[in-house]
Structure formats: C-alpha cells, structure tokens
Amino acid sequence: MNTDPKLNVVPFVSVDHMMKLVLKVGIDRFLTDLAATIEEDFRRWPVFDKTPRVASHSQEGVIELMPTSDGTLYGFKYVNGHPKNTRDGRQTVTAFGVLSDVGNGYPMLLTEMTILTALRTAATSAVAAKYLARPNARTMAIIGNGAQSEFQARAFKSLLGIDKLRLYDIDASATRKCARNLAGLGFTIEECTSVEEAVEGADIITTVTADKQYATILSDNHVGPGVHINAVGGDCPGKTELSKDILLRSDIFVEYPPQTRIEGEIQQLPAEHPVIELWQVMTGETEGRKSPDQITLFDSVGFAIEDFSALRYVRDQIAEHGMFTELDLLADPDEPRDLYGMLLRCEKKLEAA
Amino acid sequence: MNTDPKLNVVPFVSVDHMMKLVLKVGIDRFLTDLAATIEEDFRRWPVFDKTPRVASHSQEGVIELMPTSDGTLYGFKYVNGHPKNTRDGRQTVTAFGVLSDVGNGYPMLLTEMTILTALRTAATSAVAAKYLARPNARTMAIIGNGAQSEFQARAFKSLLGIDKLRLYDIDASATRKCARNLAGLGFTIEECTSVEEAVEGADIITTVTADKQYATILSDNHVGPGVHINAVGGDCPGKTELSKDILLRSDIFVEYPPQTRIEGEIQQLPAEHPVIELWQVMTGETEGRKSPDQITLFDSVGFAIEDFSALRYVRDQIAEHGMFTELDLLADPDEPRDLYGMLLRCEKKLEAA
Structure with a gap:
C-alpha cells in the first residue's frame, strides 16, 4: 500500500x-x-x-x-x-x-x-571553450545581442575569465541593452557597428543570432588564425550563421552528430565531413585544440543531455x-x-x- | 510589445x-x-x-x-x-x-x-466497437478488472448500450472491486472464476490485463464466431494477451500500423500480415464488420491522436x-x-x- x-x-x-x-x-x-x-x-x-x-x-x-x-x-x-x-x-x-x-x-x-535553457546553453558553450579556445583568451566578440547574449558573456567570464567584450547586432538597440545589462560586472565592453569591427582582436567569436534562415553572419575573412568560434544561433534545419568556407578551415566539434548534421552549421557540409564529438575531448579520447593557430568551431545546437x-x-x-x-x-x-x-x-x- | x-x-x-x-x-x-x-x-x-x-x-x-x-x-x-x-x-x-x-x-x-487517459482509452475502445461489434451486442466479458476496467464498462454502456458484464481477474478481489464500483448503474454483472466462464455468451470480449510479458490471457477456444475482441492490455514490445491463433482467425483493426506492429498483439505476426486502419472504417473507405460470424479484433495500443x-x-x-x-x-x-x-x-x- x-x-x-x-x-x-x-x-x-x-x-x-x-x-x-x-x-x-x-x-x-x-x-x-x-x-x-x-x-x-x-x-x-x-x-x-x-x-x-x-x-x-x-x-x-x-x-x-x-x-x-x-x-x-x-x-x-x-x-x-x-x-x-x-x-x-x-x-x-x-x-x-x-x-x-x-x-x-x-x-x-x-x-x-x-x-534554465539560456543558462545551460551558455554553460555548455563555456565548457566547450575551456577545451577549445586558446588558454590565454581574454576577448570575445558577440554577434547577436538578443536574449542569449548576456548569459554567454557571464558564463565565459565565470569559467574562462573572458573580460573584454566586443558586441554587435544589426539592431543597435539590442547592443545597447546588452552593454547596459552587463555594466558593473568588470567587463570592458566595446559596442561595435559592424561584424568586422566586432571580431577585431577577438580570441573567441560567439554567433548567436535568431533568424530562421540560411544567413552568413560570419564570412571567411572575419576569422583569423587561432580563433575559437562558438556558433550558437544556427540550430535547426535551414538555419545557419557561418559561411561554408569557415567550416572548411576549422576543426569542428559537436554535441551529438546525428542531430548536428540536421540542425547545425555542418548541414552545409557533406554527411561524411569529419567532426569531433565534444565529450571525447573531455574524456581525453580525442585532442581539443592542438595549436595556437588552429581555428576551432563549436557547432552548438543544444542537446538533451x-x-x-x-x-x-x-x-x-x-x-x-x-x-x-x-x-x-x-x-x-x-x-x-x-x-x-x-x-x-x-x-x-x-x-x- | x-x-x-x-x-x-x-x-x-x-x-x-x-x-x-x-x-x-x-x-x-x-x-x-x-x-x-x-x-x-x-x-x-x-x-x-x-x-x-x-x-x-x-x-x-x-x-x-x-x-x-x-x-x-x-x-x-x-x-x-x-x-x-x-x-x-x-x-x-x-x-x-x-x-x-x-x-x-x-x-x-x-x-x-x-x-484522462483511462477515459480516452475507454472512449476509443467504445468508438471502435460501434463500428466493429455486432449491432445487437449486449454482453461484454472483461478479462482483467484493474484500473481501466470500470471505464471500459461505462464507455460501452454509454455508447453501445452494453448492460451485461461478465468479469474475470486472476485476483478475485479485483473483480469484487470492479463489480462494487459499477453497482447501481443498470448493469447486470456476473463475477466469474475463469476466462471460460467469463466469455460464455459474450458478444464483446475486452482484455485489459497489466503484466509486462507475453501472456495468453485468451486462447483460441475462448473465441466463438461473431465476437468482437477489444484487446487493450497488450501495449508494448513483449506484452501481448491473445493467442496467435485468434489473430489468424480475426480481421484486425488498428490505430497506427507502424506503432501497433511494435506494441500490439500483431507483434506476434509477420510484418506483412494485413491489418485495417480504424480511421478508414470511420470515413467509410473500408468496411468494418461484414458479417455476423466474423471475428473482429481491435488491437488497441493507444495513439497520440x-x-x-x-x-x-x-x-x-x-x-x-x-x-x-x-x-x-x-x-x-x-x-x-x-x-x-x-x-x-x-x-x-x-x-x-
């Protein structure tokens, strides 16, 4: 009973x-x-x-x-x-x-x-960057300053000590909102008026825009050697943020390949294009960042785990x-x-x- | 805003x-x-x-x-x-x-x-029986007198006028509970001590037991011509209630074949064994019961719709x-x-x- x-x-x-x-x-x-x-x-x-x-x-x-x-x-x-x-x-x-x-x-x-999803998405991005960004990374560009942007900034500061932010959004009021919300927390914040300006000197580039369409938020010439790209916004079929050329220059890390192939940036690539499973980097089965010049990409779509x-x-x-x-x-x-x-x-x- | x-x-x-x-x-x-x-x-x-x-x-x-x-x-x-x-x-x-x-x-x-699931399962069973049982059906055997049994009885009375019940459960106290709960509603109720006794003279046989295993609640000799079987209890892989021989003598009606093939009584049959989709009976695209002697079987597993x-x-x-x-x-x-x-x-x- x-x-x-x-x-x-x-x-x-x-x-x-x-x-x-x-x-x-x-x-x-x-x-x-x-x-x-x-x-x-x-x-x-x-x-x-x-x-x-x-x-x-x-x-x-x-x-x-x-x-x-x-x-x-x-x-x-x-x-x-x-x-x-x-x-x-x-x-x-x-x-x-x-x-x-x-x-x-x-x-x-x-x-x-x-x-809670905003928090876990940001926490996951920061965990990935802990393994994939250059250890001395201090500066992050955030392209897309909507609902997820401040959480990303906070997580990267808490986990990696990222304290220099370069913000850009096609809507300048979103950038102002993001900068205002993050004031007084020890960040040095640059409000930028173009993607080019935002990525200047950034060790990490976070893309977190919301349009449901194939878009090229980030072009190939925006990404210099050694950068870690934290691609958060492309997360369903037909929605991507990065130029395909960037993907071809990057080592690509994903959560769960069968889902990311459908939803992530790599939907632009053939199904056999090699990707690395993030969990294997954490367990040490696979290497994360191998050199200071390598471009690493976390193609984040958000997974059930x-x-x-x-x-x-x-x-x-x-x-x-x-x-x-x-x-x-x-x-x-x-x-x-x-x-x-x-x-x-x-x-x-x-x-x- | x-x-x-x-x-x-x-x-x-x-x-x-x-x-x-x-x-x-x-x-x-x-x-x-x-x-x-x-x-x-x-x-x-x-x-x-x-x-x-x-x-x-x-x-x-x-x-x-x-x-x-x-x-x-x-x-x-x-x-x-x-x-x-x-x-x-x-x-x-x-x-x-x-x-x-x-x-x-x-x-x-x-x-x-x-x-709500108990109510919708019973309502679905009764809707199916409206199309599949003999129009003059009055008597229903209920094998398995657990949580779903009274709801089945109430639905069949409301929709089809079934007012004679023959109850059986391996646990006699479940049968007593079911009979007690249904008292005073205009049912004539027979508490039976075996499946054989319960199915005697039944126009409709409802099986609604709960063990998660292949079981033969109903054997071939229990099912006479003209009976409608409402098989509710077998609803996941490895869980069935009917002898395979019954299936081979019946016209089988299902909700959604891809799910029922995995979960229903028909998991005992080859994948190509013909089944009829219940919705097509309702729209008139397919016939339901064709003759008074036909054995009809609603292999119910419960579907999202x-x-x-x-x-x-x-x-x-x-x-x-x-x-x-x-x-x-x-x-x-x-x-x-x-x-x-x-x-x-x-x-x-x-x-x-």
Whole structure:
C-alpha cells in the first residue's frame, strides 16, 4: 500500500521561483556549478540513451521534445522556436522540462526551462571553450545581442575569465541593452557597428543570432588564425550563421552528430565531413585544440543531455533552497488499481459538502 | 510589445480538478463527448503529423512521449508503464499532457492525464466497437478488472448500450472491486472464476490485463464466431494477451500500423500480415464488420491522436466549467529579447523588499 502521503505531488519550479533560485545561488556560481554538472554528464556520455530531438515543424516555427536517460533518471524538455514571436511580445524560445525516476516512471520535477535553457546553453558553450579556445583568451566578440547574449558573456567570464567584450547586432538597440545589462560586472565592453569591427582582436567569436534562415553572419575573412568560434544561433534545419568556407578551415566539434548534421552549421557540409564529438575531448579520447593557430568551431545546437544536467542540478538546488510549489499532477488512489473508485469517492465528498 | 498581461500563464488541470470536471460534466456525457471528439479526429486522420511514440525502456518499465499535431494545435502526452508499481502503492500508468498553439509554440494547457487517459482509452475502445461489434451486442466479458476496467464498462454502456458484464481477474478481489464500483448503474454483472466462464455468451470480449510479458490471457477456444475482441492490455514490445491463433482467425483493426506492429498483439505476426486502419472504417473507405460470424479484433495500443482529442476536449470544457489554476510556466520579459534583464529586475525587487 501507499506509504508516502504525497505520491500525487510533483515539485514545480515556476519562472518566478527559477529567477529567485538563480539569484539565491548567484548567477556566477549557478553557471559554474551547472557547467560542472554538464561536464560530468558529457564525461559519461556512453551511458545515456540518445536520440535526435523529436521535432514538429510548421510554417511559423518548430516545437520539439528532447528526451534522454542515464538509466536511473529520465529527463525531457519541451521547447519551441518561433522567430516571429517577438512581434507580439512573446519569446522566440520558451521551454519547460521534467525529470523522472526511471525505476517507477514518476516525474520528480517539473520546471520552467526558458531561463534554465539560456543558462545551460551558455554553460555548455563555456565548457566547450575551456577545451577549445586558446588558454590565454581574454576577448570575445558577440554577434547577436538578443536574449542569449548576456548569459554567454557571464558564463565565459565565470569559467574562462573572458573580460573584454566586443558586441554587435544589426539592431543597435539590442547592443545597447546588452552593454547596459552587463555594466558593473568588470567587463570592458566595446559596442561595435559592424561584424568586422566586432571580431577585431577577438580570441573567441560567439554567433548567436535568431533568424530562421540560411544567413552568413560570419564570412571567411572575419576569422583569423587561432580563433575559437562558438556558433550558437544556427540550430535547426535551414538555419545557419557561418559561411561554408569557415567550416572548411576549422576543426569542428559537436554535441551529438546525428542531430548536428540536421540542425547545425555542418548541414552545409557533406554527411561524411569529419567532426569531433565534444565529450571525447573531455574524456581525453580525442585532442581539443592542438595549436595556437588552429581555428576551432563549436557547432552548438543544444542537446538533451545538457537539459538533463540542468534538470538534475535544479533538483539538487531546490532540495537545498526551496523555491518550488507542489503540483497535484499524479493520480494517487488509495488502492492503485482503483482509479475509478477515486472518482466515486470524490463524488461522494462533493455530494456531502 | 506584450499586450496580453498573462503571456506567462498556462492553465493547469490538477488531478483534483480533473475529477471535479469529469463529475461536473457527468461521466457518461464526458465519455460520449470525448468519443465524438476522438471520432472527429480519426475522420481527419491524414491531416495529422504521426510518429510512433518515443519510448525509453528500462528493466522496470517504459517512459513514453506521444506527440502529434493537426497543423493548428500540437499535443503531447508523457506516460509511463511500470507493472511493478502497484507493489509500493503507485499507479502502473501515470500521465500528463500539454496542448500548444502551433502558431507561436506556446503551451495552452497542462493537465493531468492519468484519469484522462483511462477515459480516452475507454472512449476509443467504445468508438471502435460501434463500428466493429455486432449491432445487437449486449454482453461484454472483461478479462482483467484493474484500473481501466470500470471505464471500459461505462464507455460501452454509454455508447453501445452494453448492460451485461461478465468479469474475470486472476485476483478475485479485483473483480469484487470492479463489480462494487459499477453497482447501481443498470448493469447486470456476473463475477466469474475463469476466462471460460467469463466469455460464455459474450458478444464483446475486452482484455485489459497489466503484466509486462507475453501472456495468453485468451486462447483460441475462448473465441466463438461473431465476437468482437477489444484487446487493450497488450501495449508494448513483449506484452501481448491473445493467442496467435485468434489473430489468424480475426480481421484486425488498428490505430497506427507502424506503432501497433511494435506494441500490439500483431507483434506476434509477420510484418506483412494485413491489418485495417480504424480511421478508414470511420470515413467509410473500408468496411468494418461484414458479417455476423466474423471475428473482429481491435488491437488497441493507444495513439497520440486520441490524447490530442482528449486535450482539446478538456481545453473546451475548462473554458466552460473552470476547474483549473494558472501556472507561471513561461518567461515573459517586458521586452522579449531581454530575458537577462528580467533576472536583473527581479534582483532589484528582492533587494528593495
């Protein structure tokens, strides 16, 4: 019989609670810890069930489910991508996710993941750069100064000590917003008026634009020797940011090749073009950066395991800090086979009331 | 800019609210309306995005995601199946689901679906039987008297006028529970002590047992001419209920062949064994029952479109009856590109408080 009185309950982290949790932990520590959790999971990559995300495409955008499991925990994220959403005040990307116990299939956590995805994307980028950028890197260009840009800046500062930023966006007000938001944190910030200007002297180039189309945000002549490119914005079929010529000069690192071939920058390349799996760099099975002149490219599209890491990190954090409510999500009849009887008892209670 | 002040909010139907909603509408009407919604969606089957469910199997059970879309709405269900769960007071199957707007990707409804799945499974079975059972059917055997059994009985009474039940379960206490729960509703109920006894004179045989293994709940000699078999319990790889010989004597109707080949009774048959798609019977493209002696079999595994129908039915019902709360699930910054700024403003508010 049911011994736990709260089998029906799933902890829920709302947007408000997520913000308070992140602030309570501290943005820098949250990013650093989350990056460590992601790295931990990348290092045990082979234990995960992996599948390319399950996407439902429409004219306006895409809705995706991203499940994975390590055999003990199961996680999935729901995420949409609708570039035109900002026109009526909505987010381009919103997300929520669930962590479950593989042993009984019960959800253990339901959480907003719009903010959490921004954090995990930035943390993943910074982890990758830790292995791929030149060790003395200090300066990062950020092309595209939208919702993800500040998170990238914070993660690269926390993990790599990047403290010089060169910002560019086709919309100068986005650049101003990004610079304003990052003021007072110890960054030296240059607001640039062209991609050319932004990439000048940058050790790392982060591209994080949002248009759903083949675009060449970065051209071949923008990328000098030794640069690490952190390509974040190209993340669905038909959406790329880099000129193909850059790809041909770079060593390309990816999360999960079957998904990146469909969604990443490398959709521009033949399917047999060699790529390196990031997790193998972390375990030492493959080399990351080999020389100061090498161009490294992290073709980031976002993979389910990163969300899994974020979910389990949040689960641990709410155990320590609270910041959740309890949702009556799961039917919990007194006798498990008597789901219908639960309905009858509810009826009697309502009649008595 | 954001004109709707509540873009962050998603209506949430808890287990408690679902029970109250079902009781407010009335179980019979809920089942009948839901069946009509399912039939409506089956009749427009070709418009749906269809994919076999995305399953994550483990030793203990399975966790599945079941997405679909009609191009305007998108729905998915999370559902687990863990046969041993009842040992520690948990449900074998729990579920929740989400309905979203394809146009902007925003969730419009989050709801418990443990109870709702029980209702939609029963409603689907009854819709299928409406086309496949003999028109004069009055008597149904129910083999397996667990959580789904009463819902099946109620749906078959509401939709087809089935008012004679013959119940059997290897656990006699389950049969007693089922009979007790269904008392006073106009059923004539026979509690049987064997499958042989239960199927005697039955026009319809419903099998709805829960063991995750190849089992032969129903043998060939149990099934006489003219019977309609409603096989509900076999619904994952390695889990079947019927003897293969029965399948070979039956005309087999299925929801979505690529999924049923993996999960249904027909996993016992070669991949080329002919099956009939239920939706085509509903649209009149194919005949259902052709003669009084024919054995018809609905090899039900549960398909995403049925959950989609249930989600849109619930969405309409809560618009009329309420029975939901509002979840702060989606980040809604004042300026869509300023997700990070939302965090900063939250910080300022907390500091001021």
